Amino acid sequence: MEERHWHTLSIHETEDHLDTDIDQGLREETAQERIEKHGKNVLPEPKKDPKWLKFLRQFNDVLIYVLLAAAVITAVLGYWYDTIVIALVVLIIGIIGYLQENKAEQALEGIKNMLSPSALVRRDGKRKEIEAEYLVPGDIVYLKPGDKIPVDLRLITAENMKVEESALTGEAITVDKTLDPLEEKIGLGDRTNLAFSGTSVAAGTGSGIVIATGSKTELGKINASIAEVEKVQTPLIQQTQRFGKTVASVIAGVAVFTFIFGYFLRDYETAELLLAVIGLAVAVIPEGLPAIISIILALGVRQMADNKAIVKSLPSVETLGAVSVICSDKTGTLTKNEMTAQNIQLADRTLQVTGSGYAPEGRIESENDVYSNKQDEVLNEILLAGVTCNDSDLFFDEESKQWKITGDPTEGCLLTLGEKAEESIRPLRVISKIPFDSAHKYMATLSPRDDEHVMYLKGAPDRLFSMAEASDSNFPTDMWEKKMTDLAKKGQRVIGVAKRTFNTSKEKIDHDDLYEGIEFLGLIGIMDPPRPEAIEAVNECQSAGIQVKMITGDHKETAIAIGNELGISTEAGAIQGTEIDDLTDEELADVVGQYNIFARTSPENKTRLVKALQTQDHIVAMTGDGVNDAPALRRADIGVAMGIKGTEVSKEAAEMVLVDDNFNTIFKAVKEGRRVYDNLKKTILFILPTNGAQGFVLLMSIFLGTQLPLTALQILWVNMVVAITLSFAIAFEPLEPSTMKRAPRPKKTPLLSRYYIFRILLVSLIIGGGTLMYNLYMNAGDYSVEYIHTMTLNTIVIAQMFHLFNVRVETEPALNRSFFENPIAFYVSGALIVLQLFITYVPFMNTAFGTTPIAASDWIIPFVFGLVVFFIIELEKLISRTVMKRRQS
Template sequence: MEDRQWHTLSIQETEDHLDTDIDQGLTDETAQTRIERHGKNVLPEPKKDPKWLKFLRHFNDVLIYVLLAAAVITGVLGYWYDTIVIALVVLIIGIIGYLQENKAEQALEGIKNMLSPSALVRRDGKRKEIEAENLVPGDLVYLKPGDKIPVDLRLVAAENLKVEESALTGEATTVDKTLEPLDEKIGLGDRTNLAFSGTSVAAGTGRGVVVATASKTELGKINASIAEVETVQTPLIQQTQRFGKTVASVIAGVAVFAFIFGYFLRDYATAELLLAVIGLAVAVIPEGLPAIISIILALGVRQMADNQAIVKSLPSVETLGAVSVICSDKTGTLTKNEMTAQNIQLNDVTLRVTGSGYAPEGRIEHDGSIYSNKQDDTLNELLLAGVTCNDSDLFYDEETNQWMITGDPTEGCLLTLAEKADSPLHPLRIISKIPFDSAHKYMATLSVHGDEHVMYLKGAPDRLFTMAESSNPDFPVAEWEEKMTAFAKKGQRVIGVAKRTFNTSKQTIDHGDLYENIEFLGLVGIMDPPRPEAIEAVNECQSAGIQVKMITGDHKETALAIGNELGIPTEAGALQGTDIDELTDEELTQVVGNYNVFARTSPENKTRLVKALQEQGHIVAMTGDGVNDAPALRRADIGVAMGIKGTEVSKEAAEMVLVDDNFNTIFKAVKEGRRVYDNLKKTILFILPTNGAQGFVLLMSIFLGTQLPLTALQILWVNMVVAITLSFAIAFEPLEPSTMKRAPRPKKTPLLSGYYIFRILLVSLIIGGGTLIYNLYMNAGDYSVEYIHTMTLNTIVIAQMFHLFNVRVETESALNRSFFENPIAFYVSGALIALQLFITYVPFMNTAFGTTSIAATDWLIPFVFGIAVFFIIELEKLISRNIIKRK
């Protein structure tokens, strides 16, 4: 079926296009034919990669290729022990990566769970309940309160019908449904003559003709967009891939040069030279780096979980530290998704209502003092009208430990308002009612009140103004309209409240009773208020150089008012969804940075906005809680869903879930992400000199034509043992004080700065050069090959142990801060020493790795050398600090 703008068609045109009967529905025979043509009302299954393919993907890395090549060459040369060990290292790296993976697409399954399992339709002229999957275009569906709508419908009848669409559109209020055709260029939330799949009926009844099923529905389009959204690689993965390619290129070039040099200019046998080159390649590859990165990220995940943020994939931890823009949904994220009375306007006084949400906590005040309804009859009547002329219920849910409402949120907040009154109020017994109707925009009730009957009336202020003016020509309409506008400019939805008294003979009311003797009581301004903690979090994000942009399905005025309360800059106004639709992707990329508030947005708008910001070079976090947010959550660098009020769809599409729905938790997660990234860089600053030192020693040995100081197996031991012990300590380094005062790092920032590269080369030369000199000294003496290997191995490892304490901060002195601040550093140093004793003195380790026992006094050389390395680097840091200060 062609994709029509169904909201623009009249009921008759819809009936004609769908070839159906809006009174009798379809026949079973016609429905069966249409199922064969359109398919069942079910969402398509996503294509999933087999587990073996996911596992093999973790070996798709250039450094892994180098290791595998080394394993093959050692196998061909008959060194099977070396081959097995190298292969095991590669296998461990692949297993760690596979276990990290948590990318299974469950969002589509979550959307399916939102579909109603059955529907009441008219077939063959009779009402019958059928499975929702058997609905077809043209079916006539009946709606009643509580129903979850299973397809997209063009409404053909609506009796006070209200639909809760926040999961799809992001708006907190229910939508009053209408029947008349609408303009073409309006957003999803304004298509009031349609009812959408996945939403639910809050009040009233209605009938609708099915216009879209399965993937053709708005929910289905979201489903398809989730599946089609390109997953964005995290900055860390991008950087490590570039880093890996650079290292692989260097390794290949140096290995080829070393082989040619050794083959033509030195007297090495081919097999021996190949082993030397393999040893050189293995030496330069940081095999332990993937494992230690995983450990640091995993610790970050645990820390974030302690702070109420559940991160579903390890690289996302680091991504948070690079976030430069947070695109936040308004409803339920920055706001509570609970309509709240904010102000009351009586004839001569404006009152403020404290507290937020449905919890009856707060008070009604004037100039900071309690304003009692006992002393103001008008206020008392207004509050009494709010609880009597009301179809909602307020209750405390023991399971969720939250105050909740059933019914319309606008009415529910009036119940909470009455609970905040100084004197308790109870609804009056209703003897007659005029239900709310979207055509009339008001509701009225008649109740017994003492020795008289009273009619309470609430609804759209303009309608009540007209009624009050018809009762009293001197009613100051202009003054009340000005007061109403003042509330509206604050982003508040305004409700008018009025009354009329009768004698006890009056038993029923009708619309004709509303235009005589009406007493206007006042206005109530309500809104979905910002979370107090969100205001603080927005300010902290901006202090850290992170932009906060609000993307919402709500109206422009409301969005701007909330933005102002949150402290989001709104000088440029708000860009609306219809404006976004008219812009090309290139045009949107150019203007997206000018706005911080985006209103009346569709799911497609949100995804395009995220993409446009990414095109500008931003690392984008997108928060949300509704189905409508899922594609944008998927597209963003880091999607953040709400854990309490978020739909399952949004939770599964996101990379992070906020357990407490607290926007401030995002800021805590960003802080942890920056700490993790800093510690990852320190880890690389620590590990690479180990590889550099070994590579330097081996390369110089080939150039000098001397005996190789370490075997490939011993090199693997050094790389892995340093990574799994000493590097582990860096993961526990605390956040640097200045971290949250600096701007987010640019997207293309290299993993290693120029200073880091300088430090790595310097430490590599110091450790490698010192080890080489000592190795040449031993080669000139009467020492066994095993002794030389053992002493060389211990010298490099112990030097790295002392270097650990250099890298805890970039340029600050390690001795200027508490030396024992991070006790893990001492624990892992002890573990490292134990491992070196193990490989040095245990016989089977001597046999496996070609080492030998040494005298106790021989340990002085590695330790003295390590202390020297520590103080040389501390001197370099002192010089670097002074240079930086001068700049």
């Protein structure tokens, strides 16, 4: 079926294009033919790779190659225990990755579950219920309150019909449906003569012609866009891949050079030299690093879960710390998704209403003092009109412990408003009603009161103004229009309230009763209010150099007003979805940085905005809760879904889910992400000098032609014992105070800065050089090989233990007030000493690792050397701090 702008066509044009009959519906034979042509009303199954291929794909990573190389080397050396341990690490990493790869398929399943299972249609002139999957273009479908709409429809009838479309369009209010053709260039949320698959009927009844089924629906297009979106690799994965390639290249280069040097310039046998080179490679490979990275990330995941942020993949923890832009959906994320009365405009004053959401907590104020409805008859009448002329219900849900409404959100907030009055308002009994209809934009009720009948009227202010003018030629329309405009500029949706009294003989009202005797009472300004904690979080994000961009389905003026309340810069105004549609990808990339407010956006707009920001080297987080957010959540560097009000689709498409739907939780997650990343860097800064020192000692021993100071198994012991004890402590280091005052790191920032490379080389040379000199001293004396190996091993390990306390704080002094804040550092240091005593004094460990017991006094040398290393690095940090401050000034 060709693509058409169905909202621009009249009902009869739609009928003709789809070759159907509004009165009779399709014939069964025709419906069957169209199923064969268009397919069933289901979303297509994506092509799935076989499970074995998905599993093998998890090992296509440079760091995995490094681990596998270590396994091969240990196997060649005959150390099968080490081979098995490394292989298990690789296997666990592969299993975790395999489980994570199913997220996209789960997102598609979430969308499928939104489709209605059945539908009421007219075929062969009769109404009948059929399974929704058998609907075809041209079918006539009937809708009633509570129905989930199964296909996209061009409406042909709409009796007071309101549709809940927030999951698709992002707007909090229900949409009043119309029938007339609309202009072509309007957003999805403005196509009021269409009804979309996956949305639901909130009120009224209607019917429509099926214009799209399955993958052709707006929901289906979102499904396709999720499947097509290529998930961006996290910054950590990109950095570790580059780092892994560098490590692999260095190891290969050094090994080849060392073998050639030893073969031609030193008197080594080939087998002995090969064993030495393999030992060198084992020394340089950071076998424990991938496991330690996973542990640090896993601890970050647990910490975020404690803070009500569920992260579904380990690298996403670190990605949060790198975020430079948060593209936030407005409804339910930055706002409460609960309409709230904020102002009451009387003829002589503007009243403020405190509290937000549906909870009846707050009061009506004038200049910060309670304004009593008991003493103002007009205010009392406005409140009484709001609760009487109303089809909604307000109730406290015991299960969720929240106040909720049934019915229209706009009407629901008027019930809450009535409860906030000093003397709470109870609705009058209604004996006659004119239901709200989008055609006339008002609602009226008739109720008995004392010795009269009173008609309350609420609706679009301009309609009520014209009624008041018809009743009173002196009605001050200009004054009230100005008051209405002032409320609208604050981003508020404005409702007018009026009344008329009758004698008790009046039992029924109709439209003719609305144009005489009308007394206009006032205006009520309502809006979906910002979350107070979101305002604070936005401010904190901006202080940390993170841009916050609001993407919403609201109109431009409303979006700008909400942006101002949130503290988001609106200096450039807002750009609308239709304007984005007119821009090429290149043009959008050029202007995306200018705007922080994006209004009337479509799902395609959101995904394009994320892509445009990514082309500017931003690391983008996208928050959202609706189906319409899913493709952008999937495309973003990290998608953040709302746990309470979010759809299952958005939760499956996102990398992180907020349990409490609290925007402030995102900022806490960003802080945790930065802490995790800093600790990852500190871990590398700590581990690599171990490998560097061992590599330096072995390399220089080969160059000098001396006995190797450590065996390959002893090297593996050093690498693993340091990794499972000392490295583990850094994962618990608290956030440094300056972390949230610096701008997000650039996307292409290498994992190791020039300063880090300098520190790694310096510590490697200090520990390696000191150990080598002591080793050469022992070789010149009358010491056994086992004693030399034991002392060399303990010297390197204890030096690393002291170095741990250097790297706990990157450049600030280690001996400061936070020195004792991380008790884990002291626990693991004690554990390390116990392990070194174990390998030194336990007989079967002596046999397995080629060590020997030493005298108590022999421990003085490793500990004194460790202290020397500690103070040298502290001196270096002092010099580096001084140089950095001079450069900044």
